[in-house]
Amino acid sequence: MxxxxxxxxxxxxxxxxxxxxxxxxxxxxxxxxxxxPPPCPRCDDTPLDEAAYAYLLGLYLGDGHIIQHSRHRVPSLMITCSEKWPGLIDEAERAMRAVFPQNRTCRVRKTGALNVKVYSKHLWCLFPQHGEGRKHERHIALEPWQQAIVDRYPWGFIRGLIHSDGCRTTNWTTRIVAGERKRYEYPRYFFTNKSDDIRRLLTDTLDKVGVEWRVTRRGNDPYNVSVARREAVALMDRFIGPKL
Missing domain, CATH: 1.10.1220 (Arc Repressor Mutant)
Structure with missing residues (x-):
């Protein structure tokens, strides 16, 4: 007809x-x-670079978001990276390409930052934590298959979280030694995020790899996770290190 x-x-x-x-x-x-459309590891059971995914998942939970404009048929994942860390930007894009090998990535410049971006119809499948509103205003939990990947690649996940909302910094203090005040400097790691759930995902993973941590407050809010003990910092330095 x-x-x-x-x-x-x-x-x-x-x-x-x-x-x-x-x-x-x-x-x-x-x-x-x-x-x-490119196949999806969740829908089509195609291979997934799990090491890259663990790192990208950490970046997404910290500084990532998924959007779909009305003028686009396909949603996009954007990781916001400071221009101060070009090495981090490169690593974020490498992880995107490894997780989405058949999709193009791009960089969109913002004031003082870059959005590393990829379009894919399967973003909802790989990042089910997406939802309306800010992450710290809603419940965030990993699916069992995501937790299994994090358990296999815990350092990749920790590295992604630290590279997004964390830092390695040098603190200092003074002590009286033999009647003289001396200054001592020591390195430590910080992770700052308003979401109780995301901080718990980090601390649970730190526990699994044997890194000692504690919570410090920003004013009255326990937003900071601190790693300051010498042995714990040395272990973090082996796998994380400063941003580049």
Missing amino acids: RNAEVARQLGVPPGTVSYWLHLDRSRRGECPGRRP
Whole structure:
């Protein structure tokens, strides 16, 4: 039956019938010149670079967000990175390419920062923590399959969290030695995030790798996780180190 006849019987414009047919062909991959969408590790059971994913998951929970503008059919994942750390920007983009090997990545400049960005229809599948509102205003928990990856690659996950909302810094204090005040400096790691759930994901993972930590307060709010003991800092330095 011709589209015009279908439109008359259904009482809709002929262009609507043509659009419905186009959508149907597109779903079956029959549109000429259109490639099928890249496969998804969750939907299609294709291989996933789990080490890269653990790192990217940490970045996403800290400084990442998923958006879908009305003018785009495909959502995008953006990781916001400070321009002070070009090495971190490169590492974030490498992780995106490893997790989404058939999707293009790009960098979008902001004032004092860069958004490392990738488009994919399967972002919801790989990052089910996405939802309306700010992360610290809603519950954040890992799916069992995500927790299994974090258990296999805990340092990648910790590295992503520290690279997003953490830092390695040098603190100092003074002590009286033989009647003379001396200054001592020591390195420590900080992670600052308003979400109780995200801080707990970090501290649970730190416990699993044997890193001692404690909570320090920003004013009255326990937003900081601190790693300051010498042995714990040395262990973090082996796998994390300062941002580059």
